[in-house]
Amino acid sequence: MKYNECFRKRLTLTLPHVPTPRPARAPTPRPARAPPPGDEPIMKGSRLVWFRGKDLRIADHAPLYDAVKEGPFVAVFVLDPFFFAPERARELPNRMQFLLESLDALQKNFTQLGGELVTITGRSVDVIPEVARRLRVGRVVAHRMSEPFTRLCDRIVSLRLDVPFELYEGETLLPPSAVMTGGGTPYSVFTPFYRAARQKLAVAAPLRRPASLASSLDPSPIGPLRAPIPTLKDLGLERNPRLLRGGERAGRERLRTFVETGLNGYETARDLLSVPGTSRLSVDLKFGTVSVRTVWRSLARRPESSSRARFEAELFWREFALVTLWHRPELLKVPFRQDFRSFPYEDDERLWLSWQNGTTGYPVVDAAQRQLLIEGFIPNRARMISASFLTKNLLTDPRRGERHYLKHLTDGDYAANNMGWQWSAGSGVDAAPYFRVFNPVTQGKKFDPEGEYVRRYVPELARLPARYIHAPFEAPRSVLEAAGVQLGRNYPRPVVDLRASRARFLSVAMTHLRQSATPEKNELSREKGALTPVRLPSKGRGFV
Structure with missing residues (x-):
C-alpha cells in the first residue's frame, strides 16, 4: 500500500448482506416529541479532533485537514492528570516546558486562523466520550500513537463512545504493520527492516495548513470541563532558559x-x-x-x-x-533478549549517584550527565558513551538510566529511549554485542580531541591541556597544579578502574549467558538480508 493511501487509512466495518424485507404496514403516526436535554440528534459530518502530545501542529495534520474540509468540528486537547498533575509534571520538567510552549503556540495559531483549540481537564478516557456526547459530534478523530498506555487509552475511549473513533497515521512514515518479514512477523534486525521499508516507501506531499479554522460547531456545552493551559508555576516548575523553544x-x-x-x-x-x-x-x-x-x-x-x-x-x-x-510493548518493562532478563546487575548506589550527578572522574561521561541536567539534551555520541559506562563499567541496570534520561531529556521518547538503552546494554533488538564496551577516554580523545565539550560542562578542568583533559588522573602533579585541579577535592578521582571494571563486566556477562536457559544463538541474523552489510550510521538512542 502506498504511503499516500495508508497515511489517512481509517478503521472501517464491513457489514454482511441483509436481504430487503417485505413491505410492512405503516405504523400509526404519533406526535413528534422533542429530545430530552443533552440527547439531541447527532450532527452528521461533525467531528471532534482530539489533539494529543505528539501532533502539536496545524500543517500536515490529517485529522484536522479532513475535519475542516468535510464539516463542522471542534478541536480539543485534554490536560490529562497522567501528565499534568503537578506531581507527575515534576517528573518530566523539561518535556513539560516544551509541551506547554508548543500547546500555547498551537492555541494562538488556532486563534489567528479564526478558530479555537479547546483545552479541557480530566482523564482522557472519561472526558473525550463526555465531550463527544455533549456536542453530539458524528465521530472522533485523532492520530495513532505507539506507546502501550496510549493504545490502552484508545481502546477504552473507543468502547465508551457512541460514535466512530478514527485513528490516522502520521507518527511514522509507514504504518507499523506495513513492513514485516516473509513470515509475517516484525523485524528484529535493522538492516533488513531498512531495506524493506525503503522499497515500500512512497511519501506524499505534506498537507497544507488550512486557510481558516473557523467552525460553526458551538463548544459551549462543554461547560465546566474547560480549563486554561497551566503555567509552569501552576505545576510547581521553574522555566529553564537553556531548553529549545517549543511550537x-x-x-x-x-x-x-x-x-x-x-x-x-x-x-x-x-x-x-x-x-x-x-x-x-x-x-x-x-x-x-x-x-x-x-x-x-x-x-x-x-x-x-x-x-x-x-x-x-x-x-x-x-x-x-x-x-x-x-x-x-513489553519492552518498556523487560529486555528483548530473554537471557538478559535476569542479568545480575549490582546497582551500587554510590556508583549510581556519581554517574547521575556527573562526578565519575571520567570527564566525557561527567560532561554528558551535566549537560543533561542543564540543557535537557545530550548528543547521540555522548549518550552512547555514558550509557555503556553505566551499564557495563558500573554494572548498573539500564532501566535506571532509561528512567533518568526519560525524566530529563526534552526529546525523551519512550520508544527511542528504550531502544537506545537496550542497544547499549546489548539486550535489545539488533543491539551492540554485549562485549563491546566503550572506553570513555579513547572516545573522548576521538570525538572531542581538544576537550571543548568537557571544558564547557566540566569547568573545573577548563585549564587542563588537551593531552590530559580526558584523563586528568594521568596528568603529572605539576600539570594539575598549574590548571588548578585537585583530584579528590575539586574534581573526583575515577570511581572505577576502566580495565578492571571492563574485565569484571565481561566475566559476569559470560558466566551468566553461558548458564542462561535461553542462550542467544544469533537467531536474529537469519532474517533475510541481515548478513549482507549495508552502509548505515552507527546506531544509538537520540537519532539526530
Missing part, C-alpha cells in the same frame, strides 16, 4: 536551518562533541511540532549525498524504534 514555528525554523546549513557535513559532524552537529529535530518529531513526512520531503529537495543518506537512515532508526514498540 510549530520554532520547529519549522529548526528544520529549515538544518536542511540549508547543517545537512552538509552531517555524516561526520553528528559524532563530534565539540560542535552542534546534530539537527536537534528529535524534540520536534517527538512532540509533532513538525511531521516526519515534512522532514522527509524537505530532505528530498536537497541533492543526494552521503550526509543526506545518513540522516534518512537515522529517520528509519527512529521508525524502527516506534514499530518495534508497537509490536513488542
Whole structure:
C-alpha cells in the first residue's frame, strides 16, 4: 500500500448482506416529541479532533485537514492528570516546558486562523466520550500513537463512545504493520527492516495548513470541563532558559536551518562533541511540532549525498524504534533478549549517584550527565558513551538510566529511549554485542580531541591541556597544579578502574549467558538480508 493511501487509512466495518424485507404496514403516526436535554440528534459530518502530545501542529495534520474540509468540528486537547498533575509534571520538567510552549503556540495559531483549540481537564478516557456526547459530534478523530498506555487509552475511549473513533497515521512514515518479514512477523534486525521499508516507501506531499479554522460547531456545552493551559508555576516548575523553544514555528525554523546549513557535513559532524552537529529535530518529531513526512520531503529537495543518506537512515532508526514498540510493548518493562532478563546487575548506589550527578572522574561521561541536567539534551555520541559506562563499567541496570534520561531529556521518547538503552546494554533488538564496551577516554580523545565539550560542562578542568583533559588522573602533579585541579577535592578521582571494571563486566556477562536457559544463538541474523552489510550510521538512542 502506498504511503499516500495508508497515511489517512481509517478503521472501517464491513457489514454482511441483509436481504430487503417485505413491505410492512405503516405504523400509526404519533406526535413528534422533542429530545430530552443533552440527547439531541447527532450532527452528521461533525467531528471532534482530539489533539494529543505528539501532533502539536496545524500543517500536515490529517485529522484536522479532513475535519475542516468535510464539516463542522471542534478541536480539543485534554490536560490529562497522567501528565499534568503537578506531581507527575515534576517528573518530566523539561518535556513539560516544551509541551506547554508548543500547546500555547498551537492555541494562538488556532486563534489567528479564526478558530479555537479547546483545552479541557480530566482523564482522557472519561472526558473525550463526555465531550463527544455533549456536542453530539458524528465521530472522533485523532492520530495513532505507539506507546502501550496510549493504545490502552484508545481502546477504552473507543468502547465508551457512541460514535466512530478514527485513528490516522502520521507518527511514522509507514504504518507499523506495513513492513514485516516473509513470515509475517516484525523485524528484529535493522538492516533488513531498512531495506524493506525503503522499497515500500512512497511519501506524499505534506498537507497544507488550512486557510481558516473557523467552525460553526458551538463548544459551549462543554461547560465546566474547560480549563486554561497551566503555567509552569501552576505545576510547581521553574522555566529553564537553556531548553529549545517549543511550537510549530520554532520547529519549522529548526528544520529549515538544518536542511540549508547543517545537512552538509552531517555524516561526520553528528559524532563530534565539540560542535552542534546534530539537527536537534528529535524534540520536534517527538512532540509533532513538525511531521516526519515534512522532514522527509524537505530532505528530498536537497541533492543526494552521503550526509543526506545518513540522516534518512537515522529517520528509519527512529521508525524502527516506534514499530518495534508497537509490536513488542513489553519492552518498556523487560529486555528483548530473554537471557538478559535476569542479568545480575549490582546497582551500587554510590556508583549510581556519581554517574547521575556527573562526578565519575571520567570527564566525557561527567560532561554528558551535566549537560543533561542543564540543557535537557545530550548528543547521540555522548549518550552512547555514558550509557555503556553505566551499564557495563558500573554494572548498573539500564532501566535506571532509561528512567533518568526519560525524566530529563526534552526529546525523551519512550520508544527511542528504550531502544537506545537496550542497544547499549546489548539486550535489545539488533543491539551492540554485549562485549563491546566503550572506553570513555579513547572516545573522548576521538570525538572531542581538544576537550571543548568537557571544558564547557566540566569547568573545573577548563585549564587542563588537551593531552590530559580526558584523563586528568594521568596528568603529572605539576600539570594539575598549574590548571588548578585537585583530584579528590575539586574534581573526583575515577570511581572505577576502566580495565578492571571492563574485565569484571565481561566475566559476569559470560558466566551468566553461558548458564542462561535461553542462550542467544544469533537467531536474529537469519532474517533475510541481515548478513549482507549495508552502509548505515552507527546506531544509538537520540537519532539526530
